[in-house]
Amino acid sequence: MGAAVCFGCAAIAFGPAAALVLLTVAAEPLLVIVLVAGAFFWLLSLLAASLLWFVSVRLSGREDAAPLLLGAAAAVLLQEVCRFACFKLLKKADEGLATLSEDGRSPISLRQMAYVSGLSFGIISGVFSIVNILADSAGPGTVGIHGDSPYYFITSAFLTMAVVLLHTFWGVIFFDACERRRAGGLGLVVGGHLLASGLTFLNPRYEASLGPIFILTLATGLWAFGTAGGSFRNVLKCLSCKQEPEGRAMLYSALQVPPEE
Amino acid sequence: MITFMNNSDSEEEPCNERTSLMSAESPPVPSYQDGLQASEAGEAQAHRKRRAGSRGPNNIAGGEMSGSGVPVRESALENEEEELTLKYGAKHVIMLFVPVTLCMIVVVATIKSVRFYTEKNGQLIYTPFSEDTPSVGQRLLNSVLNTIIMISVIIVMTVFLVLLYKYRCYKFIHGWLILSSLMLLFLFTYIYLGEVLKTYNVAMDYPTLFIVIWNFGAVGMICIHWKGPLQLQQAYLIMISALMALVFIKYLPEWSAWVILGAISIYDLMAVLCPKGPLRMLVETAQERNEPIFPALIYSSAMMWTVGMAKPDTAARGPSQQRWDAAEDGREHLRSPSHAESQMSETRSPVPTRPVTSLEELEEEERGVKLGLGDFIFYSVLVGKAAATASGDWNTTLACFVAILIGLCLTLLLLAVFKKALPALPISITFGLIFYFSTDNLVRPFMDTLASHQLYI
Numbered sequence: 001m002g003a004a005v006c007f008g009c010a011a012i013a014f015g016p017a018a019a020l021v022l023l024t025v026a027a028e029p030l031l032v033i034v035l036v037a038g039a040f041f042w043l044l045s046l047l048a049a050s051l052l053w054f055v056s057v058r059l060s061g062r063e064d065a066a067p068l069l070l071g072a073a074a075a076v077l078l079q080e081v082c083r084f085a086c087f088k089l090l091k092k093a094d095e096g097l098a099t100l101s102e103d104g105r106s107p108i109s110l111r112q113m114a115y116v117s118g119l120s121f122g123i124i125s126g127v128f129s130i131v132n133i134l135a136d137s138a139g140p141g142t143v144g145i146h147g148d149s150p151y152y153f154i155t156s157a158f159l160t161m162a163v164v165l166l167h168t169f170w171g172v173i174f175f176d177a178c179e180r181r182r183a184g185g186l187g188l189v190v191g192g193h194l195l196a197s198g199l200t201f202l203n204p205r206y207e208a209s210l211g212p213i214f215i216l217t218l219a220t221g222l223w224a225f226g227t228a229g230g231s232f233r234n235v236l237k238c239l240s241c242k243q244e245p246e247g248r249a250m251l252y253s254a255l256q257v258p259p260e261e
Numbered sequence: 262m263i264t265f266m267n268n269s270d271s272e273e274e275p276c277n278e279r280t281s282l283m284s285a286e287s288p289p290v291p292s293y294q295d296g297l298q299a300s301e302a303g304e305a306q307a308h309r310k311r312r313a314g315s316r317g318p319n320n321i322a323g324g325e326m327s328g329s330g331v332p333v334r335e336s337a338l339e340n341e342e343e344e345l346t347l348k349y350g351a352k353h354v355i356m357l358f359v360p361v362t363l364c365m366i367v368v369v370a371t372i373k374s375v376r377f378y379t380e381k382n383g384q385l386i387y388t389p390f391s392e393d394t395p396s397v398g399q400r401l402l403n404s405v406l407n408t409i410i411m412i413s414v415i416i417v418m419t420v421f422l423v424l425l426y427k428y429r430c431y432k433f434i435h436g437w438l439i440l441s442s443l444m445l446l447f448l449f450t451y452i453y454l455g456e457v458l459k460t461y462n463v464a465m466d467y468p469t470l471f472i473v474i475w476n477f478g479a480v481g482m483i484c485i486h487w488k489g490p491l492q493l494q495q496a497y498l499i500m501i502s503a504l505m506a507l508v509f510i511k512y513l514p515e516w517s518a519w520v521i522l523g524a525i526s527i528y529d530l531m532a533v534l535c536p537k538g539p540l541r542m543l544v545e546t547a548q549e550r551n552e553p554i555f556p557a558l559i560y561s562s563a564m565m566w567t568v569g570m571a572k573p574d575t576a577a578r579g580p581s582q583q584r585w586d587a588a589e590d591g592r593e594h595l596r597s598p599s600h601a602e603s604q605m606s607e608t609r610s611p612v613p614t615r616p617v618t619s620l621e622e623l624e625e626e627e628r629g630v631k632l633g634l635g636d637f638i639f640y641s642v643l644v645g646k647a648a649a650t651a652s653g654d655w656n657t658t659l660a661c662f663v664a665i666l667i668g669l670c671l672t673l674l675l676l677a678v679f680k681k682a683l684p685a686l687p688i689s690i691t692f693g694l695i696f697y698f699s700t701d702n703l704v705r706p707f708m709d710t711l712a713s714h715q716l717y718i
Contacts, residue, residue: 197716
């Protein structure tokens with residue numbers, strides 16, 4: 001407990017997200033706006049899901065797992081609905097930007113917007129999941145004193161990191177599937193989200209939940225990479241730092257340093 | 262604490278200049294190299310003026326300027342203008358996101374760490390009805406009455422200010438503003454510093470304290486009311502907004518605070534948009550007189566080179582353009598009402614050796630948007646109240662933060678569409694209030710239940 005746990009877990013949970021935002025989003029104002037807009041849409045979905053859960057708890061009159069299961073499933077589905085709404089809005093914005101610009105192309109591509117909106121969903125989802133836990137971890141206390149797992153904080157941090165990355169990948173895949181009107185991609189994203197959320201129900205049996213979630217993250221990441229146009233060859237080319245001859249003539253200056261006399 | 266609130270004008274004072282979210286965008290100035298280019302850009306300006314007014318006789322306007330190729334040129338100019346609007350639009354939004362975020366971070370950090378600002382220690386004289394009553398109905402009634410009193414005070418103060426401005430009592434206004442910024446920069450800072458030191462149990466002797474407060478306050482007065490580096494001025498404006506917001510958070514009772522926030526958004530909407538609204542009259546009077554409004558009440562995100570700007574160029578332009586430029590200059594002066602800025606531009610105009618093109622280029626780049634300090638204050642009050650009263654929950658604070666940013670973004674979008682002074686409070690505060698109440702009552706229990714089982718959605 002204490003500041004070390006708090007900062008450490010925060011770094012684990014949001015390190016990749018912070019790096020992604022600083023390197024790719026912070027420099028471009030339009031992408032920052034897309035980031036905030038994505039967060040807003042996610043919040044709307046959460047609001048709707050919470051309302052549903054609240055109503056179901058009040059109606060059924062019980063506080064056990066059933067309304068929670070319903071609430072969680074509704075939250076997942078509503079998040080995907082809001083992701084679709086975000087897609088519609090960004091598509092319209094993309095068309096608007098394209099018509100307004102001089103050369104008929106918008107300054108940022110729909111793929112960039114897909115990535116940033118996925119990232120924004122991930123960040124806000126992760127933040128809402130973990131920020132209260134982080135605030136509590138900075139104070140005094142004993143973890144798991146009532147028999148729960150003592151690894152609560154660190155596993156929460158890793159789960160949050162996985163959720164952030166998953167949302168980013170899902171954003172890319174989802175927008176691409178919507179763009180090409182492929183229901184398969186949509187179904188797999190929704191299914192993957194339900195799977196990831198369902199696996200967390202297996203907590204605190206972390207070997208059953210953390211491991212598969214990370215495998216899912218890796219697989220989704222590879223799929224998103226492929227969707228975005230990456231391939232093994234691209235990676236090799238990037239890693240070998242080979243510069244392709246660009247087909248332009250290179251002029252070498254004929255000036256030479258006068259020889260010493 | 263109630264005594265000094267009696268004779269301080271500082272509470273209403275930032276509330277008066279709440280609404281000026283005005284675009285400082287000025288038209289692309291024609292480069293003086295090419296007469297042809299100048300006439301083209303002149304057409305662009307003429308088109309834009311008519312566009313702003315009505316979308317009617319664009320072709321006719323183009324026909325007046327030059328005879329040839331008007332439709333083609335018109336669409337090209339339209340595109341260019343829209344692209345410029347867009348290019349600077351996103352940048353303007355970020356230029357306002359950053360200071361609003363910083364102000365909110367300062368307020369939330371203070372609220373979460375310094376106990377003083379969440380302790381109840383009396384109420385302002387403007388909210389005399391206490392909320393300690395047992396029945397809900399009585400409490401609601403008291404908060405509504407408090408709101409009515411507060412809003413009436415604000416209306417009276419605003420009308421008073423507008424009357425002073427109309428009858429040119431500038432000295433009075435300047436004295437009032439200087440007095441209130443003195444109070445903010447010295448007294449409130451002293452209290453704030455004292456509480457922060459108490460919280461972290463840091464000892465500081467009085468001579469050091471005196472030197473620190475004196476320097477902070479003196480530099481602040483100079484930066485805000487006279488000349489200073491832009492970023493330092495912005496930092497000081499953010500700090501005084503945060504201090505003011507903290508005062509409101511401490512002294513407004515709970516329910517009254519929420520009702521006041523709602524009522525102030527409605528007042529803002531009416532004061533800026535209604536034809537007889539005080540703030541609109543203020544803006545229009547300043548426009549007629551070609552004067553900046555008030556120093557120290559507007560946050561500006563970039564420099565405006567207004568004074569030295571148009572004069573070298575007016576000779577080069579045609580008569581109709583000149584008329585429009587004068588009106589536009591008036592609006593530009595309006596858009597850069599900060600005294601420090603006009604002073605800064607005055608210091609630059611005695612540099613006549615600088616070629617006109619670079620001034621124009623700079624002017625093209627250094628546009629900015631202006632937001633009234635009252636907007637900063639009320640945004641921070643909303644987020645700070647959410648941080649203070651949402652039962653230790655960070656989710657509510659973050660939800661309100663996102664809501665306010667989205668509201669600001671939408672307001673700036675409307676600004677780009679309508680191109681006139683708009684109220685910045687209504688959309689953001691509405692979203693903020695909706696998100697506060699729904700997150701506190703619906704989302705918080707849901708997320709808490711999920712977190713207790715370590716479930717992720």
